[in-house]
Amino acid sequence: MTRALNVLGSDRPGDILLALRAALAGGGPAVVPRDPAAKRGRWPEPGATVAQNVALVIETSGSTGSPKRVALSTDALLASAAASAGAMGGQGQWILALPAHYVAGAQVLVRSIAAETEPLIYGGGHFDPVAFAGLAAELTSDLRYVSLVPVQLARLLTAVENGAREVADALRRFDGILVGGQALNGRVRERAAAVGARILGTYGSSETAGGCVYDGTPIGATVVREVDGGLEIAGPTLAEGYLGHPARTQGTFHEADGQRWYRTGDVGRVDAEGRVVVLGRADNVIISGGEKVLLDAVERAVRLLDGYEHAVVVAEDDAEWGQVPVVVTEDVAAAGVERAELAAVREFVAERVGRAAAPSRIVVLPHLPMLSSGKPDRVRVARAVTDSRRNGEA
Template sequence: MTRKIRVLGSDRPAEVFLALREALGGGGPAVVPRESTESKGAPWPEPGATVAQNVALVIETSGSTGVPKRVALSADALLASAAASAGAMGGQGQWILALPPHYVAGAQVLVRSIAAQTEPLYYGRGHFDPVQFAALAAQLTHDLRFVSLVPVQLARLVDAAEEGATDVMAALRRFDGILVGGQALAGALRERSERLGARILSTYGSSETAGGCVYDGLPIGATTVREVDGGLEIGGPVLAEGYIGDPERTAAAFHEADGLRWYRTGDLGRVTADGRVVVEGRADNVIISGGEKVLLDSVERSVRMLDGFGNAIVLAVDDDEWGQVPVVAVEGAEPARLSPRCGSSLPTGWGAPRLPPGSSR
């Protein structure tokens, strides 16, 4: 059995919400949210193309190699993730969508809203403005209120609150849970947030796990995490079906062992004796900056095309705001920090921050 596919622009989140509700109910086409309605890479889907009947959502991502991946998520996986999240956060409630729905974190805000039978509020496109966000937060009507952010957005809110914006401080305190994912959450930022009264949960997961499946280091719901040869593998009902049209990549990422199906995350890490997951970094040459994957090899190739940079190398350094940023080093010159947009684009809408004036590119 198969079902049709429906591509929707993520600039129409209310339409994505309704289409997802139909897909999760089994009667509607599988939803493919896109930043642009143009396909990444080779044109897809072709007219008349279908996916397996159980697939409700397809998340497109570049992956660590830059080759497009189309992650097929079943209704069961999405709803299992939503149920696990509700269990970890103390119940179901109303959400603000402040992330693009073509990212799994944004799509899951819509799925959780569908599961809770609540209407999400939409931040909209454009520069992330703490005051605008605070005004939207004041419109939430449910007893339980939630939002999912990337660390850069949280930092903008914390900065504004610390600078005396009382409405922003009230907004931070208004949420029963603020999920923060997409990259590691710096301890200092978390401490600043919690001093203001924010209830923070750092998340770990990916499109292949229907979004965050580890909260504050602990697997949620029926998720299982294990360490194999220094790498992390995840098992449980939240796993994707695989990659559409790419059986080799699917076989490399997903496998069965010990009676369970596992996803090889590509992350280095370990699981402590008390079950806490410790993520130590990517196994490949990729960093997460501002919630986006940045391919250092790609950045280096681009930099080396510039006059005088033929022997440049690009390294990653920690950054309090962006998580990590690429740095270019050339013999005889001082190392220069590159914008996180170099080699990989941050989303320009949906509350994603813009670079400050004077940022190097």
């Protein structure tokens, strides 16, 4: 048994909601939410179908250069929604503030369908804290939720700190604010706590139907284990695999100990109490002067410094050391932010991560290239670093 595919632009979230409702009920085609700005290519061909149990196909952003089409079943999506509700205190009403072509955005719609509540849709364009606060004031359910990426949360907190009381009131209205997509800066979490916002840092991916670990704790029936320093995940929310890539599916998902496991590609550990600590991507490790350096760890350290809260750290080839970390950040001169110079940044990172992790230079861009999800576009960031070296910038 198979079902057809329904490709919808994520600028039509209302249509995606209706299509998902039909897909989850079993009668409609599988939904493929797509970034309207993305190049469609030749997929899907006219008449293409997927397995009957597949309700949603997420095309990954390819932020690291390798896009995939992740097939998610009805069972996986509803298991994720149920696990999320259990972890957050019950089902409620959501605001959709993320693009629906990303799993975090699509899951807001799935959770709304499972809860039988009507989501409020923020819409596209620049994320405006005051407009968001106005929408939050329209929530009517007893339990109110939203899913954000760190840059959105940071903008809301900055607005509060600049005197926007309506934004502070809006943040406190939520019974849970999921924040995922990338590591949540500890200082941002502290700022959120000071406002009274209830933050849950999430970990997961399209392959796990979205966040499956909240604040380090696996939710629902999710199981996380450490294998040779890498994290693997099992549970009912796992994807069916990658459409059109059986070899990639077999290399990423495997059977062991009576369960099906997903190799996340992340470095991390699971402590004796089952708490998950994610250290970074396994493919984001460089060898600098003969020592392993985890660029995600360097980035976390740099983001603790004033003016570097959204900095990105990438690798650059070096004739002496092999590869070295480079900090890429936005120009904040117009905002009057005083930012540490390279020597101070190097010392700060060396004390926390090790001398080999000290960044070799800082590249300042007018604006950091971003994906529509709010994540940094690391491919374009790395290209900007290469271009800056070619142009002879320090």
